[in-house]
Amino acid sequence: MVLLYLFLLIVCSFLALVLQVFIPPLPWLHGAQVLLMPIVMFYGALALPFPATMVLTFCCGLMWDLFSVQVVDSTVEISLGWSIIVYSILGSMMHGFRPLFLRGRWEIHCLMTGIFTSCSLLVEYLFIIFRRHHAVLPPSVWWLTLGAGLVAMLLSPIFYWLLGRLADFVHYEPDAPFFEEIVG
Amino acid sequence: MKPINIVVLTILLVLTVGLLTLGPRRVQAMKGAFLQAVSPFLKTGALVQNQVTTVTTGLKSLDQMERDNQRLLIENKNLKAINLTLRNLEEDNNRLRRALNYRERAVYKLVPARIVTREAGTWLNSFTIDCGKNKGLKPDMPVVTDEGIVGKTTIVSESISEVILITDERLQIAADVEGSREQGVVQGAQLSEVMSPLLALNFLSKEAQLSVGQKVYSSGIGGVFPSGLLIGTVKSTNHRDLDTQALLMPAVDLSEIEDVFVVIGG
Numbered sequence: 001m002v003l004l005y006l007f008l009l010i011v012c013s014f015l016a017l018v019l020q021v022f023i024p025p026l027p028w029l030h031g032a033q034v035l036l037m038p039i040v041m042f043y044g045a046l047a048l049p050f051p052a053t054m055v056l057t058f059c060c061g062l063m064w065d066l067f068s069v070q071v072v073d074s075t076v077e078i079s080l081g082w083s084i085i086v087y088s089i090l091g092s093m094m095h096g097f098r099p100l101f102l103r104g105r106w107e108i109h110c111l112m113t114g115i116f117t118s119c120s121l122l123v124e125y126l127f128i129i130f131r132r133h134h135a136v137l138p139p140s141v142w143w144l145t146l147g148a149g150l151v152a153m154l155l156s157p158i159f160y161w162l163l164g165r166l167a168d169f170v171h172y173e174p175d176a177p178f179f180e181e182i183v184g
Numbered sequence: 185m186k187p188i189n190i191v192v193l194t195i196l197l198v199l200t201v202g203l204l205t206l207g208p209r210r211v212q213a214m215k216g217a218f219l220q221a222v223s224p225f226l227k228t229g230a231l232v233q234n235q236v237t238t239v240t241t242g243l244k245s246l247d248q249m250e251r252d253n254q255r256l257l258i259e260n261k262n263l264k265a266i267n268l269t270l271r272n273l274e275e276d277n278n279r280l281r282r283a284l285n286y287r288e289r290a291v292y293k294l295v296p297a298r299i300v301t302r303e304a305g306t307w308l309n310s311f312t313i314d315c316g317k318n319k320g321l322k323p324d325m326p327v328v329t330d331e332g333i334v335g336k337t338t339i340v341s342e343s344i345s346e347v348i349l350i351t352d353e354r355l356q357i358a359a360d361v362e363g364s365r366e367q368g369v370v371q372g373a374q375l376s377e378v379m380s381p382l383l384a385l386n387f388l389s390k391e392a393q394l395s396v397g398q399k400v401y402s403s404g405i406g407g408v409f410p411s412g413l414l415i416g417t418v419k420s421t422n423h424r425d426l427d428t429q430a431l432l433m434p435a436v437d438l439s440e441i442e443d444v445f446v447v448i449g450g
Contacts, residue, residue: 018225021301022233033306051192058196062203066218068305070346072338072354073324074208081203088196121306128307132353134374144306 005172006052009044010059012163016040017063030140032147037064038117039152039159041087045094046101046109047167047174057091058084078127086123090116102175106160114153121145212323216341219312223300223344227314230300292410294328294445295319300344309352309372310338313444316345324408326447332414332435333357333402334444345446349438350415351381358405359385359415361430366392367403370415370432381438383416385430392428394418400432410447 016036025031037060044056061084069080094112101109122145129135167174206214219226297313315321317340327334327347335349348355351372359370368388373381385400398418404411416432 018222018229021226022229024302033303051188054192054196058199065203066215067222068308069211069215070308070310070338070348071208071212071215072348072352076208076211077354079204080206080211080214081200084196084200084203124305125307132374136374148306 001170001172002049002052004170005167006044006048006056008166008170009040009048009056009163012166013037013040013044013056013060014063017067021067026147026151029147029151030143032144032151034151034155035117035121035148036152036155036159038087038120039113039156040163041091042094042109042113042116043156043160043163045091046098047163047172050092050095053091053095054088057087061085061087077131078124082127083120083124086120090120098174106157110153110156110160113156114149116149117152118145118149121148212339215339215346219339219344219346220316220341223341226300226312226344230298230314292447293449295321295448297327297345297444297446299442299444309349310335311347311349313345313347313446314343315446316340316343318343319446320448321345321446322448326409326413327444328413328447329436329441329444331437332416333409334436334438334441336408337446347444350383350434350436351438356406357409357415358403359400360403360411361385361388361392361394361418362399362401364392364394364398366394368430370400381434382419383432383434385418385432386427388428388430390423390427392421392423392430394421394428394430396420400430 016039020034020036023034023036025033041056041060045053048056061081064083064087065078065080068083070077094109094116097109097112122141125141125145295315297315297319300312300314302311303309313327321337321340323337323340325337327336333350335347335352335355337345338348339346349372350357350370353372353374355372357370358367360367366388368385370383370385372383388394396418400415400418402409402411402413402415414435416434419431419433421428421430
């Protein structure tokens with residue numbers, strides 16, 4: 001069941017990535033973007049055991065990198081793979097809140113989804129300005145990172161509920177022991 | 185730590201390091217293949233978005249469509265006539281250039297394309313268009329509208345391509361200022377000025393006297409953009425210690441466009 005649910009979460013992450021591309025930036029939030037894929041990924045970090053979380057963050061990082069990496073004049077600004085590292089670290093941190101999640105709490109996780117989404121965006125920005133040699137953090141950058149995090153935080157309860165129903169549908173129990181299940 | 189965690193982490197670490205060490209060509213090929221694989225989803229999404237927009241902006245009545253059609257037919261005939269005249273002038277021009285031993289001006293072909301998705305990320309100035317190698321596109325081809333330069337292609341796959349916009353600071357275009365001998369390099373605003381739609385025209389002479397509204401065109405130096413394409417208009421100038429910088433308003437409103445042309449050939 002873990003592997004099936006992991007596969008479904010990877011598919012959901014992909015669909016969330018495709019969907020978020022078509023959602024225009026929010027003008028009332030200084031042009032902040034609606035990022036859906038991190039919500040699915042951070043939910044997976046709570047609902048899945050650690051090895052499966054790492055596989056999910058790897059797939060999400062790879063998809064995001066393949067979607068956003070740019071090769072201009074034979075130069076790659078951010079190498080393929082950086083998002084995997086960032087998502088793996090943030091996913092591991094989120095996974096630390098799993099015991100609370102298994103006890104049926106969700107408030108702190110929604111808050112952390114927002115914070116971690118902002119963190120991932122900010123790290124991406126820092127990577128780029130490091131490569132372009134101008135270390136500036138103007139207010140517009142804070143608006144874009146915190147705005148995207150705020151939207152992710154507000155949307156996460158809906159996504160958590162939907163993905164929880166998906167888990168029920170495939171009879172996946174997040175608190176079932178992982179290794180024993182794999183070896184039968 | 186459990187053995188299964190160590191095994192999974194080791195495998196993923198090796199894969200990640202492998203990805204981090206890939207060269208630009210491999211990355212370009214991988215991204216091209218990925219874009220091609222997801223293009224059915226992206227094109228379907230764009231179609232749905234377009235239909236939603238059409239519904240929300242209101243459907244036109246048949247009468248209105250008929251009137252629009254008539255007007256466009258007349259406009260089309262008009263443009264065809266002008267195009268024919270310009271082709272003749274181009275031939276004359278090339279004949280005279282040959283007579284003077286100048287290099288012949290290349291003949292360019294425009295490939296129409298529709299925007300599929302806009303910015304892939306918060307910090308990137310790019311979009312994808314619905315044509316690629318199947319229409320003769322290659323990386324580093326200019327993308328324009330009837331109003332001016334939009335950007336250039338970067339990654340081209342079979343039926344979808346990525347375009348970096350003129351507002352991205354990595355795109356540089358050699359430029360001439362209308363009605364003066366000033367030349368410079370146009371560049372998008374720095375990433376830290378992420379909300380700014382303005383372009384910077386750098387390396388003008390220290391004595392440059394530009395007026396607001398003066399037009400700036402591509403000079404053709406650099407090989408990617410042919411000469412004479414409108415880039416933008418001067419908004420303000422700033423005299424610095426060694427040169428003058430002008431800020432330009434792009435000729436094309438990048439937030440509004442839906443259709444573009446890729447300049448191929450030449």
